[in-house]
Amino acid sequence: MGYRYILLILTCKILFGQLSITGSLKPTGMFRISDQSRMDLPFRLAELKLGYTMGDFDFMLNSAVEYRWGENNPVFDLREAYIVWFPNWGEIKFGKQIHAWGVADGNNPTDNLNAYDYYFMFLPGTDRKLGSLSAAMTIYWGDWQLEGVIIPDHIPNRMPFNEPDFPFQISEPSKSDATDKTLPYEKIENPIEYGLRLKTTVGETDVGISYFNGKDRSFSLLGVDTFNIIKIDPKIGYRETSVFGLNVVTFIDDITIRAEAGYFTTENNYQESWFQYYDTKAEYVQYVIQFEYRTVSSSTIGAQLIGNHVLNAVGQTVDLLTMDQTTLNTDNFIPGLGTPFAMIAEQSLSISGSETFFDESLELNYNLLINLEEKGQMVGINAAYSLIENWSIDGSVSYFKGDDKPENSFEQLEDFSHFQFQLAYSF
Amino acid sequence: MKKITILLITIISTSYPQDGMAIAKMVDERKAPQDIVSKTTMLLTNSKGKTRTSTILSKSINNSSKQILWFLNPADDKGVAFLKIEHVDKADEMRMWLPAFKKVRRISSSKKGDSFMGSDLSYEDMTSRALDENNYKRLENDMIDGKECFVLEVVPNAEIKSTYSKHITWVEKETLIAIKEESYDLGGSLRKKKKFFFDSISGYDVINEIFVEDIQKNHTTKLTMDDIKVDSDIDESLFQEKNLKRLPRN
Secondary structure, three states: OHHHHHHHHHHHHHHHOEEEEEEEEOOEEEEEOOOOOEOOOOEEEEEEEEEEEEOOEEEEEEEEEEEEOOEEEEEEEEEEEEEEEOOOOEEEEEEEEOOOOOOOOOOOOOOOOOOEEHHHOOOOHHHHEOOEEEEEEEEEEOOEEEEEEEEOOOOOOEOOEOOOOOOOOEOOHHHOOOOOOOOOOOOOOOOOEEEEEEEEEEOOEEEEEEEEEEEOOOOEEEEEEEOOOOOEEEEEEOOEEEEEEEEEEEEEOOEEEEEEEEEEEEEOOOOOOOOEEOOOEEEEEEEEEEEEEEOOOOOEEEEEEEEEEEEEEEOEEEOOOOOOEEEOOOOOOOOOOOOHHHHHOOEEEEEEEEEEEOOOOEEEEEEEEEEOOOOOEEEEEEEEEEOOOOEEEEEEEEEEEOOOOOOOHHHHHHHHOEEEEEEEEEO | OHHHHHHHHHHHHHHOOOOHHHHHHHHHOOOOOOEEEEEEEEEEEOOOOOEEEEEEEEEEEOOOOEEEEEEEEOHHHOOOEEEEEOOOOOOOEEEEEEOOOOEEEEEOOOOOOOEOOOOOOEHHHHOOOOHHHEEEEEEEEEEEOOEEEEEEEEEEOHHHOOOEEEEEEEEEOOOOEEEEEEEEEOOOOEEEEEEEEEEEEOOEEEEEEEEEEEOOOOEEEEEEEEEEEEOOOOOHHHOOHHHHHOOOOO
């Protein structure tokens, strides 16, 4: 009898809940500017988001189908699946989910809870992040917000290994023929990551501080082991990194300022007895200062100053050109956590804007990224034309220009200059 | 009671011609519900006749000084939510929940002329007009659709940095409801024509349709409010950032 009653209650609850279904179909083609050849990188052909509300609970599902032209092999990706409880004091979330911290647009040094998907780095918002199993709790108290997140397992960035169409050629560590080992990365003993953030409003300014303790999202060379003089076994893994963050949103007349900075401390703490253990310690700062202005015609112009400065780096590493062991310093240290765009240039300036035409049927977005340290620019233009409600055609061009030095990041990106077409249907 | 009020207003208005401020004050003091809930359909029409329809759930209290909106349609805007809190002693607070970014974005309230979600309504149009922030001048009475109206010239004070130089407002004499308005840009040219339609709900005259025409852009917005509920005891705690993230069940 009791079970029947519970079943009846559950059935009623399910029936009287609210189901929300949204999604999109976005066939996309990407072509190199240099020779108009097709770039066979994956894109999200279809996305489906389900939300189900029942009382104080929401059930969220976010899935996508990845597709790659030339391969008839669509891949289903359950990007998020989590439950949210909304008590009147805040919210508790549990499941595979993507968290979004930070106040700036696109480049967020304080947003390190989820790994990046390098195949989708040019997508906006959470579309370029990977979900991870985690629990989060947010408490609201007047103008104050306190959020805590626990992530039990480490998820690294999804890197485009062995992709001829990707600008940076990265070989998967496990494919190295130097060792018989199949495990590419050193096992992390304590993979639990956690983060806390506190936010409040002071006058017309929103201020937030945050702390994150976790592992790098990009791998590093941690040491080298050897069995004999021929077989060298490079040890690849993820350093432990902590980030103290500061976020500010404020207004000066008609200009909105969104700024955030992260102070990172990282170290190799695997504590292994390899033949060579690279005892690495480093401190670095990443920051983004964003200015936004809306013109009289309601178009938006924005500028971002993005910086990455290594304050201190000690230990050993390997010179990637000569493969000799060398001393780690602020010039050869490579961060494994933080905003990816801060890593391709020490300091860069991004200018972006949007404008609508033809009675808002055509939306034009533009972006210019200038490397302030050495020669290098990226120009991006995107035009989206709304055919009829829920349908749009999207065309974009991304053009990279570096100098002639092979080590210049923008030079390496030059052949990645491409144009893209997309037909989008949203439902 | 209503008849007596109307009679009194008519007697007062004919015996003692009020100045603009007095009429504005009477309009301001008109009996208004404590809170309003409605499902609003926003129809945007451009110069070529192309339309876009949005459905919005709106909840507001204290004459819309606190308002929260959730977009229910179209698909690409679904889940977007907007919170506005007007302050007397500091700048108004405006925040938007953008589900695709999973972020609540604080937006500037100083750019009052910005369009609200592509409509012909600016944030300034959506903000309550405080009596002491404007100067009111009474113009010749006029007839609109057979209704006798007070006509007011409303000039915003310089310190509020309005995007309008003035408004001409037609206030129906019998009900003291603004039924038509023309708004002029800072250059003095006619920018918008607005028409307001009302319905009597639970003893209140509540707006159930707004039609805005942007003369300069040749673009129109029609807002139709359905399922209007008044005085439903909305808790003030609803108007918080946390409530943007979730569509309400009711």
